[in-house]
Amino acid sequence: MPVNFFNAGDMIRFLPEIILTVMGTLLMILDPVLHRRSSSAFGNLSLLTLIAALIASVYAYTQAGPAFGGMLIIDGFATFFRVLVIVVGILTILPSYRFLSVQDAETSEYHALLLFSIAGQCVMVSANELIMIFIGLEISSIASYVLAGYLRDDKRANEAALKYFLLGSFATGFFLYGVALIYGATGSVNLAMVRAAVTSLNAPSPVFVGVAAALMFVGLAFKVSASPFQVWAPDVYQGSPTPIAGFLSAGPKAAAFAIFLRIFMTAFEPLGSSWVPLVWISALLSMTIGNFAALLQSNVKRLLAYSSIAHAGYVLVALTARSDVGTAAAMFYLAAYAFMNIGAFAVVSHLSGKGERYQSVDDFAGLAQKQPVTAALLTIFLLSLIGVPLTGGFFGKFYIFKAALESHLVWLTVLGLLNSAVAAYYYLRILVMMYMHEPSEAATKAEPLSPGLSAALILPAIGTLFLGIFPTWVLDFAGKSSNLVK
Amino acid sequence: MNLLSVVLFLPLIGFLVTLFIPRSSEHGSRTWALAISLLIFLVSLALPLTFDRALTGEQFAVDLPWIASPAIHFYIAADGVSLWLVLLSTFLTPICVLISWNFIQKRVKEFYALLLLLEFGLVGVFIAQDLFLFYVFWEISLVPMYFLVGVWGHDRRIYAAVKFFLYTFAGSVLMLAAIIYLYNRAGTFSYPAILAMLQSGRLMFDSTEGLLLFLAFFVAFAIKVPLFPLHTWLPDAHVEAPSAGSVMLASVMLKMGTFGMLHYCLPLFPSAARASASWIVVLAIIGIIYGALVSLVQPNMKKLVAYSSVSHLGFVVLGIFSFTQLGLDGAVYQMLNHGISTGALFALVGLLYERRHSLAIADYGGVATAAPWLSTVFLITTLASIGLPMLNNFVGEFLVLQGTAITNFTWAVFAAIGVILSACYMLWMYQRVFYGEVTENIRHHIADLNLREWAVAVPLIVMMFWMGIYPQSFLPPVTKATTRVLDQTQINVPYRVALPHKVEVARAR
Numbered sequence: 005m006p007v008n009f010f011n012a013g014d015m016i017r018f019l020p021e022i023i024l025t026v027m028g029t030l031l032m033i034l035d036p037v038l039h040r041r042s043s044s045a046f047g048n049l050s051l052l053t054l055i056a057a058l059i060a061s062v063y064a065y066t067q068a069g070p071a072f073g074g075m076l077i078i079d080g081f082a083t084f085f086r087v088l089v090i091v092v093g094i095l096t097i098l099p100s101y102r103f104l105s106v107q108d109a110e111t112s113e114y115h116a117l118l119l120f121s122i123a124g125q126c127v128m129v130s131a132n133e134l135i136m137i138f139i140g141l142e143i144s145s146i147a148s149y150v151l152a153g154y155l156r157d158d159k160r161a162n163e164a165a166l167k168y169f170l171l172g173s174f175a176t177g178f179f180l181y182g183v184a185l186i187y188g189a190t191g192s193v194n195l196a197m198v199r200a201a202v203t204s205l206n207a208p209s210p211v212f213v214g215v216a217a218a219l220m221f222v223g224l225a226f227k228v229s230a231s232p233f234q235v236w237a238p239d240v241y242q243g244s245p246t247p248i249a250g251f252l253s254a255g256p257k258a259a260a261f262a263i264f265l266r267i268f269m270t271a272f273e274p275l276g277s278s279w280v281p282l283v284w285i286s287a288l289l290s291m292t293i294g295n296f297a298a299l300l301q302s303n304v305k306r307l308l309a310y311s312s313i314a315h316a317g318y319v320l321v322a323l324t325a326r327s328d329v330g331t332a333a334a335m336f337y338l339a340a341y342a343f344m345n346i347g348a349f350a351v352v353s354h355l356s357g358k359g360e361r362y363q364s365v366d367d368f369a370g371l372a373q374k375q376p377v378t379a380a381l382l383t384i385f386l387l388s389l390i391g392v393p394l395t396g397g398f399f400g401k402f403y404i405f406k407a408a409l410e411s412h413l414v415w416l417t418v419l420g421l422l423n424s425a426v427a428a429y430y431y432l433r434i435l436v437m438m439y440m441h442e443p444s445e446a447a448t449k450a451e452p453l454s455p456g457l458s459a460a461l462i463l464p465a466i467g468t469l470f471l472g473i474f475p476t477w478v479l480d481f482a483g484k485s486s487n488l489v490k
Numbered sequence: 491m492n493l494l495s496v497v498l499f500l501p502l503i504g505f506l507v508t509l510f511i512p513r514s515s516e517h518g519s520r521t522w523a524l525a526i527s528l529l530i531f532l533v534s535l536a537l538p539l540t541f542d543r544a545l546t547g548e549q550f551a552v553d554l555p556w557i558a559s560p561a562i563h564f565y566i567a568a569d570g571v572s573l574w575l576v577l578l579s580t581f582l583t584p585i586c587v588l589i590s591w592n593f594i595q596k597r598v599k600e601f602y603a604l605l606l607l608l609e610f611g612l613v614g615v616f617i618a619q620d621l622f623l624f625y626v627f628w629e630i631s632l633v634p635m636y637f638l639v640g641v642w643g644h645d646r647r648i649y650a651a652v653k654f655f656l657y658t659f660a661g662s663v664l665m666l667a668a669i670i671y672l673y674n675r676a677g678t679f680s681y682p683a684i685l686a687m688l689q690s691g692r693l694m695f696d697s698t699e700g701l702l703l704f705l706a707f708f709v710a711f712a713i714k715v716p717l718f719p720l721h722t723w724l725p726d727a728h729v730e731a732p733s734a735g736s737v738m739l740a741s742v743m744l745k746m747g748t749f750g751m752l753h754y755c756l757p758l759f760p761s762a763a764r765a766s767a768s769w770i771v772v773l774a775i776i777g778i779i780y781g782a783l784v785s786l787v788q789p790n791m792k793k794l795v796a797y798s799s800v801s802h803l804g805f806v807v808l809g810i811f812s813f814t815q816l817g818l819d820g821a822v823y824q825m826l827n828h829g830i831s832t833g834a835l836f837a838l839v840g841l842l843y844e845r846r847h848s849l850a851i852a853d854y855g856g857v858a859t860a861a862p863w864l865s866t867v868f869l870i871t872t873l874a875s876i877g878l879p880m881l882n883n884f885v886g887e888f889l890v891l892q893g894t895a896i897t898n899f900t901w902a903v904f905a906a907i908g909v910i911l912s913a914c915y916m917l918w919m920y921q922r923v924f925y926g927e928v929t930e931n932i933r934h935h936i937a938d939l940n941l942r943e944w945a946v947a948v949p950l951i952v953m954m955f956w957m958g959i960y961p962q963s964f965l966p967p968v969t970k971a972t973t974r975v976l977d978q979t980q981i982n983v984p985y986r987v988a989l990p991h992k993v994e995v996a997r998a999r
Binding site: 398 | 656
């Protein structure tokens with residue numbers, strides 16, 4: 005089949021990635037020119053790039069369809085996640101202005117790497133074949149490894165980057181083994197063709213496909229920090245620059261879940277009865293380990309890292325439901341989670357100060373007296389993470405467990421909901437600190453909110469409340485896009 | 491404009507406006523909170539006036555689609571029970587504003603904002619007709635109370651606030667699971683629609699399923715009531731909360747639990763409710779006697795009143811699970827009575843605390859000499875709480891005991907012990923605090939009621955007498971609603987409980 009690689013439609017469908025890559029490269033070249041002028045130039049430029057990419061993604065959706073001979077597919081699902089990861093990027097850059105200037109670490113690489121990472125995630129979520137998924141995963145991951153160790157004079161950052169890199173490479177290795185086995189077994193890497201092959205009359209040996217699926221599961225579970233492959237997450241989140249920790253917990257994770265869903269809900273969907281029990285266990289383990297470990301944390305970034313493991317567990321519950329409703333619930337939840345978690349991390353980066361000194365739960369003491377607005381916004385994020393109604397977190401959880409009950413996962417639902425009651429305790433600790441204690445050194449020293457930070461807090465807060473009070477739009481879109489089998 | 495939605499949303503508007511009052515203007519926040527809460531109360535007075543007492547069923551209904559899929563509606567309406575509970579909330583909120591007037595000195599604006607948000611949640615819980623909406627309000631009311639206890643409470647406030655939040659939250663997540671399960675079975679969150687399906691037999695639960703769902707709802711409600719042995723959060727939260735928090739907690743929030751049992755558990759799962767009635771009643775009776783005994787030995791006034799709530803609420807649960815018209819009427823009436831008289835007790839104890847800065851009974855004595863009017867008001871409230879005839883609690887307790895006696899006479903005997911004990915602990919406390927030699931310290935510290943405090947006391951006292959002397963002002967709509975609940979509990983029931991006195995007694999009253 006001769007494929008014309010340069011037709012206009014394909015280009016439009018690929019436009020967001022093109023914009024991100026070109027501008028990322030340009031940023032690195034322009035570094036010497038711009039650096040003298042203004043320290044915020046990189047930030048402004050990458051913000052503009054991301055907004056352009058956002059518009060391009062929406063525009064690409066008007067030309068929905070496969071691109072480059074079916075290697076990519078721009079459908080509602082892809083667009084949903086493209087928009088999500090780009091918005092996550094915007095919300096990462098906004099608090100970074102202040103963060104980078106406080107740490108004396110403004111360079112163009114930071115922004116260029118961020119753009120590359122987002123470009124990789126865009127490729128991941130719109131890929132329709134395993135090789136493209138792998139390429140996207142690598143682009144995203146390698147940029148993220150560097151970003152994790154961005155503060156190179158910091159010991160913890162070095163540890164974080166090294167750990168993330170070593171373990172992440174292993175995980176991608178596992179994934180690639182799985183891809184190779186699938187290619188060997190079915191002769192194709194296209195998801196639809198793999199699906200057709202495993203359901204056909206002369207299907208390859210189920211052991212073969214099962215091993216391949218298991219290997220991919222290992223790789224993906226690592227990327228989404230699901231148990232039992234979650235060990236890296238707390239160290240990496242704690243060591244990474246705070247805005248990047250927020251980014252890692254929202255963007256790459258959402259993209260990894262997107263391919264998780266795409267692979268398991270298309271290619272391996274017919275084999276559901278064999279992988280659902282595994283995901284069931286992984287979901288329960290993630291929720292339980294994440295929540296109980298978070299109870300013991302005193303460092304807020306570590307606490308949020310463990311909580312993000314638990315939240316990965318909730319999303320896996322949606323995958324366990326193995327239905328379109330479940331897929332839609334996972335999409336909705338990832339969007340809600342991105343808002344609330346990035347918002348929470350933005351508050352941490354606001355408070356942490358030079359050298360990220362103030363990161364303990366105790367440092368939040370009395371924030372409500374010193375900065376009532378910041379405290380109120382963080383309250384919204386924390387209530388959403390707990391799952392209190394009228395926030396996106398609640399509705400997401402509600403929708404996930406609704407999907408789970410529809411698929412008769414009564415026990416997983418009960419255990420998951422009880423888990424969320426356990427989780428309430430450690431989020432409440434932060435609330436208690438903020439509202440019920442006298443101001444700490446960190447709260448007293450905290451500077452007033454900069455415009456970038458205000459935006460970085462207010463936008464996710466609006467998003468969180470919007471998803472909680474008027475979820476219909478996002479829900480409808482997710483519902484329409486959740487049928488992945490083409 | 492629908493009256494009920496006005497009553498619901500005015501507190502929310504009040505809350506939002508309070509947020510924009512400058513922090514420096516503390517008096518502005520107080521005045522605004524008082525004005526808006528009085529306005530809400532006045533508007534809500536129109537509810538009983540326009541409530542058509544001839545009709546059975548919900549009135550003032552509003553049904554608007556909120557979320558398309560899953561179909562969630564903003565659906566509110568009031569029946570004869572929720573009518574009075576809404577009124578109780580709107581009645582007590584201005585009183586809470588008044589008793590906090592001088593007591594709350596730090597973060598005044600936030601305090602009143604949260605109080606109004608709490609009122610919004612509480613009103614919503616009683617009138618929601620959509621199960622999802624009900625859950626939303628149920629949880630919303632939790633957040634402001636958590637902050638009220640945790641920020642403005644006494645020494646162990648943080649422990650109490652966290653315990654309160656976790657207990658209630660843990661109980662309610664299982665209710666959420668049950669609500670979702672119901673939706674998946676019935677295809678709707680609309681409570682009347684689900685009841686209609688049950689009535690017509692289009693929706694049936696087998697016995698295990700029904701029992702588990704019943705328990706999921708019941709445990710959430712029982713924690714809130716609180717039913718023995720789930721009551722351990724209550725003494726902490728009540729004692730540590732500021733007076734206004736204690737009043738709202740005892741008078742209204744606890745009623746969320748009993749209201750839930752009456753309004754949801756019984757009609758939705760009649761068979762399971764009847765099957766579980768005997769052990770629930772046993773727990774209720776244990777609560778009545780245990781609460782009273784613990785009250786008897788409390789050295790702390792607030793704790794004493796808190797444990798007396800465990801005892802009083804036991805009566806309510808007992809009445810509900812007697813499955814008799816009288817018992818149900820009495821239970822609802824007792825919810826209102828307890829709201830008035832225990833609310834008044836907490837308010838008055840708060841006034842004493844403001845003067846003497848102590849809650850220990852031992853620190854008082856001879857207050858009657860120093861503050862005769864305060865003592866008189868306290869005495870009337872004490873007598874009301876004990877259940878003296880002509881005062882409100884008597885009517886409720888009498889109905890509950892009579893209803894219980896119809897079902898099982900032994901239960902009534904045990905429950906009556908609680909009435910006797912309540913006289914012991916309340917009067918003994920009164921004696922130790924108000925009588926005896928007055929010390930210089932007391933004479934110096936304890937002034938009599940001022941105008942603002944009279945404004946708190948008079949409405950409460952009036953209500954105690956009114957509800958005690960002429961319950962007919964309140965009971966007919968309640969009876970209509972409880973009759974319907976009882977009718978609904980007859981479906982899907984393998985056996986019927988004979989109700990020999992139902993008709994005659996109703997007529998005799």
